[in-house]
Amino acid sequence: MSIANIPEIYLNNKASEPDLFVYDFKMTNDVVKSKVNLGMNMFSFLQIGKKQIHFPGNSVAVNKDQSLLLKKGNWLWTELLETEEIYYCKLLFFSQDRIKEFLAKNCKKQQSAESSLPYFIIGNDDYIISYLNSLSEIGKLPNSLKQNLLSTKFDELLLYLINKYGSAFEKYLHSLILKEVSPFKKIVEAKLHFNLKLEEIAFLCNMSLSTFKRKFISEYGTSPGKWIQSQRLNKAKEALENKEVKPSDIYLDYGYNNLSNFSTAFKNKFGCSPSEI
Structure with a gap:
């Protein structure tokens, strides 16, 4: 089984990896236990279908009412269709530098991240649905304006999730920039x-x-x-x-x-x- 290097396979310019990157992922058939090398941290906003991911030491399954924030690394992904004939999720990738910048600006107090999981489950509430619609509109704009707005929208999303999930989410964000050791x-x-x-x-x-x-x-x-x-x-x-x-x-x-x-x-x-x- 080949390994999918994500988000590299979605980038038009393979030599340049942006700090923020949005990709609409769609498929029309089930994929079971595909090998994925996730090179950037990623929001996976699941909108149609089911998703299961095996991590070192853990696994998680979500449906269309939930989304995931995933730490970069090697994972096994299973993506399944439901009653619809298509699987769809919007992927938002972000670099280590971008999360460090956000934490330095908005989270002055260092949070312990020892117990953090490699994923964080997010409920697809009305705000998230509206947020995803706004990302779709940003994608239609000229590239220079798109990147500036995307940076603002990224901070907006993290601030909302900190407000919603409190210190648990903030600790997870800090865990993303720690060097991972997997015994x-x-x-x-x-x-x-x-x-x-x-x-x-x-x-x-x-x-x-x-x-x-x-x-x-x-x-x-x-x-x-x-x-x-x-x-x-x-x-x-x-x-x-x-x-x-x-x-x-x-x-x-x-x-x-x-x-x-x-x-x-x-x-x-x-x-x-x-x-x-």
Whole structure:
């Protein structure tokens, strides 16, 4: 699977990356777990469809009533159509320099960002809807005027969201300019229950598959396939013991294509079938 470098693929001038950039993204077919290298922080204002994103250590899903502010990095994206025949979101990209400028001017007090997630969910209220309409109108103007107005509109949006979400949003903004450190084990262990392929987990760790396997063996002392299967079966057994689910409800969640394979692996590990738990 190829990697999409965003927003580079949307820029007419590949050699020049603007501090602020708006792009209307539309598609007419589902895209599942596409690999994305997000080179700038980005607002994804979802207007039609559904979106799910896997991050190192986390994941999030939103519908057309919600939008996302996303930290730059390597993500897996799933974008799905709903009843309409088109998926549509307006993307607003912004540079590290632009967010630093805003924080220096409007947020004098440094906010701790240690607990911030790689995303922030935004409700598509009446203001956001009106804001998106105004961005569409700005896009019709001459380029010099467009950039000046877009800069003003960017500050307006952030000020509105700080007013709406308070210190939680302000802390998130500060987290965008901190150097991100992703411990290897934290990423691997957070992805146990998302039924991702090894190459997808390796991508989230920003590694090739071969490098990921070598790193995994050095950290865990066994191959990733064996370790992940064992951990998933332990979690499946725990869920069954708590009477939360039936075997037929969970085998896909724990990486098995059918109930028979799940039952065989379960019995080999625990000496009894999942239905006997």
